[in-house]
Amino acid sequence: MTIDFERVDARGLVKTFGPTRALAGVDVALRAGLVTVIEGPNGSGKTTLLGILSLLVRPTRGTVRFGSHDALASADALRATIGVLAHAAMVYPDLTGAESLALAAKLHGVRDADRRIAALRERFEIGPFGERPTRTYSRGQLQRIALARALIHEPRLLLLDEPSTGLDPASVDRLIAAVRVERARGAIVVLVTHDVPLAEAIGDRRVRLSRGRVEQDEPLAGATT
Numbered sequence: 579m580t581i582d583f584e585r586v587d588a589r590g591l592v593k594t595f596g597p598t599r600a601l602a603g604v605d606v607a608l609r610a611g612l613v614t615v616i617e618g619p620n621g622s623g624k625t626t627l628l629g630i631l632s633l634l635v636r637p638t639r640g641t642v643r644f645g646s647h648d649a650l651a652s653a654d655a656l657r658a659t660i661g662v663l664a665h666a667a668m669v670y671p672d673l674t675g676a677e678s679l680a681l682a683a684k685l686h687g688v689r690d691a692d693r694r695i696a697a698l699r700e701r702f703e704i705g706p707f708g709e710r711p712t713r714t715y716s717r718g719q720l721q722r723i724a725l726a727r728a729l730i731h732e733p734r735l736l737l738l739d740e741p742s743t744g745l746d747p748a749s750v751d752r753l754i755a756a757v758r759v760e761r762a763r764g765a766i767v768v769l770v771t772h773d774v775p776l777a778e779a780i781g782d783r784r785v786r787l788s789r790g791r792v793e794q795d796e797p798l799a800g801a802t803t
C-alpha cells in the first residue's frame with residue numbers, strides 16, 4: 579500500500595521528560611514542496627520536535643496528522659514514508675557504502691534497487707570509496723552515504739538534523755542541490771539547523787522555537803530559486 583499525503587500537521591505538542599518540558603504546546607504545519615527550517619537556541623526543543631515528527635518519540639500530549647492519517651495511531655505504517663538524516667550516520671561500520679545502500683533499499687522494499695542506488699551514487703558522487711567499509715570514511719563521505727540512504731525510498735517527509743555540520747563548501751553545495759531536488763519532487767522537507775546561510779539558501783519558512791514554544795513562524799525571503 580502506498581500512503582500519500584501533501585501535508586503534515588502537528589497540534590498542541592507537549593513533551594515532558596520528568597520535570598523538564600521540552601515542548602510546551604507547539605503547532606506546526608508542513609506542506610509538500612516547501613522547506614521548513616526549525617531554529618532556536620540549545621535546549622529549545624528542536625530535536626524533540628524532529629523526534630516526534632519522525633514518529634520515534636511519542637508526545638505527552640497533542641496530535642500529528644500526515645494528511646488524513648492519524649500518525650500517532652498508524653506510526654508503523656507511516657514510518658516508511660519518512661527519510662531521516664540524523665547526527666550519527668547510523669551505518670554499520672563493516673559494511674561498504676554500497677552495501678549500506680543495498681540493505682536500506684531491501685528494508686524499504688525499493689523496486690529496481692540497483693538502478694536507484696546507481697542514480698544516488700552518481701548524484702552524490704559516491705565513487706570508488708563506495709566499495710570500502712564505512713568505518714574508513716571521512717565525515718563528508720559518510721554524510722553522502724547517509725543522505726543517499728535517507729532518500730533511497732523517495733520519502734514524502736524528509737527530516738534533516740544539522741545536515742551541514744562538518745561539511746566542506748563543496749559538500750554543502752551538494753546538500754543544497756539535493757534538498758532543492760527533493761523540494762521540486764514535492765517532498766515535505768524539515769531542516770533543523772543553526773547554519774543561517776544554509777537556512778537562507780534553501781528555507782521557504784522559518785519556525786523559531788524558544789523554551790519549547792513557537793516564538794516566530796515566518797516566510798523566508800528569496801528562497802524560491
Ligand SMILES: Nc1ncnc2c1ncn2[C@@H]1O[C@H](COP(=O)(O)OP(=O)(O)OP(=O)(O)O)[C@@H](O)[C@H]1O
Pocket residue numbers: 595598599600618619620621622623624625626627
Ligand atoms: N531524553 C531526555 N531526557 C530528559 N530530558 C531531555 C531528553 N531529551 C531532551 N531533554 C530536554 O528537553 C529540552 C529540549 O531538548 P532538545 O534536545 O529537544 O533541544 P534542542 O533545541 O534540540 O537543543 P540543541 O540545539 O542543543 O540540540 C532540553 O532541556 C533537554 O535537556
